[in-house]
Amino acid sequence: MRIGELAGAAGVSVRALRYYEEQGLLAAQRTPRGQRVYPPAAVDRVQLIxxxxxxxxxxxxxxxxxxxxxxxxxxxxxxxxxxxERDRIDEQIAGLIATRDRLDRVIAIASDPTHPCMTS
Amino acid sequence: MRIGELAGAAGVSVRALRYYEEQGLLAAQRTPRGQRVYPPAAVDRVQLIxxxxxxxxxxxxxxxxxxxxxxxxxxxxxxxxxxxERDRIDEQIAGLIATRDRLDRVIAIASDPTHPCMTS
DNA sequence: CTAGAACCTGACGTTGACGTCAGAGGCAAG
DNA sequence: CTTGCCTCTGACGTCAACGTCAGGTTCTAG
Incomplete structure (x- = not known):
């Protein structure tokens, strides 16, 4: 497949794919005229990236x-x-859960009809 | 407290605190000579930010x-x-859990002593 | 064969959360 | 009083993951 098709299939921009190649993350075959050609498996790889x-x-x-x-x-x-990296992601998850719970508590309090501070 | 103390107590840089003020996230009292003064509660607020x-x-x-x-x-x-925003964070958590689990599976496979692709 | 879509390289622009430097002023200690 | 640390404003630098534009080539449909 060509770069436009891959971009559509993977849900990213053409520019992003060229950037990935520039970073060494995504190799591409070339036609004799220099256009990039990707195997179908590239879709999964791009999504992994x-x-x-x-x-x-x-x-x-x-x-x-x-x-x-x-x-x-x-x-x-x-x-x-x-x-x-796995551990880093784990910490990140823990932080996000704490933030989400904090927002949840704020929402619960603010949604309480007996709440004293409703501006409306 | 002054800006250096707050930075130390909250674990951020002095520059970051001035940036927060610039963004309207963190107000500060001023001494007659223009130096910023923060209440102790600012520590929590900075950490929330x-x-x-x-x-x-x-x-x-x-x-x-x-x-x-x-x-x-x-x-x-x-x-x-x-x-x-709460829902966005929820999706973010779900994505991170999927990524972590993927890494976990890779680690499990690669740690398997019968694994065929160990370079070492 | 020709128009238009898709592709190429190269290069500069963007955005956000600060880092960093310059130059000047403030403040407690000795 | 001066040494040294803290603070101020203002402004430019940074970094990553692209966006976007210029100028040219290639492919495809009619």
Whole structure:
């Protein structure tokens, strides 16, 4: 598939795909005239990249962990790195749950009809 | 307390505190000579701001929700906004859990001594 | 064969939450 | 009184993940 199709299928921009290639995250075959060609599996890979970005990992870290996550190739170092990132995500989850619960309590109090501070 | 003390107590930089004031998130009294003075409660407020930043909220949104979360002052609009952000955080948590579980599976497979792809 | 869509490289623009530097003033200690 | 640390304003720097534009090439439908 070509870059526009991949972008549509994976839900990202064409520019983002070229950026991923620039960062070494996503390789592409080329036609004799220089246009990028991707295998169908690239869709999953792009979505994985997006998922890791969403978890707050920078390109460099994703680059280090992708062979590990994607192909199952692992060294002791990459495994440790993987575990460290997992723990970081865990802390992030815990923080978000605390924030959500705090917002929930605020909502509960503010939704209480007997609440004294309604502006309306 | 002065700005340096608050920064130390809340675990942020002096620059960050001035930035929060610039964004309208954190008011400060001033000495006759113009130096900022904060009440002890500012520590909690700064940590709340940090928590909301960590949840991915931009300054503008925090500004809209702070009176609500901090003082319990709520309008129907801010309440809806609050609920929307709560739901966004919920989705964010779900995504992070999926990512963490994916990493967990990779770690489990790669840690398996019978795994075929260990480089070492 | 030709128009228009899709693609290419290269390069500069954007945004948010600060970092950092310059230059000047304030403040307790010795 | 001066040394040294803290503070002030103002302004430019940073970094990451792209957006966007320019100027040119390639592919495809009619």
């Amino acid at each position: 997006q998922q890791l970005y969403a978890a707050g990992l920078p390109s460099r870290t994703i680059l280090e962990l992708l062979p590990c996550v994607d192909a199952g190739v692992s060294t002791p170092e990459s495994l440790a790195r993987l575990a460290a | 940090q928590q909301l930043y960590a949840a991915g909220l931009p300054s503008r949104t925090i500004l809209e929700l702070l009176p609500c979360v901090d003082a319990g002052v709520s309008t129907p609009e801010s309440l809806a906004r609050l609920a929307a």
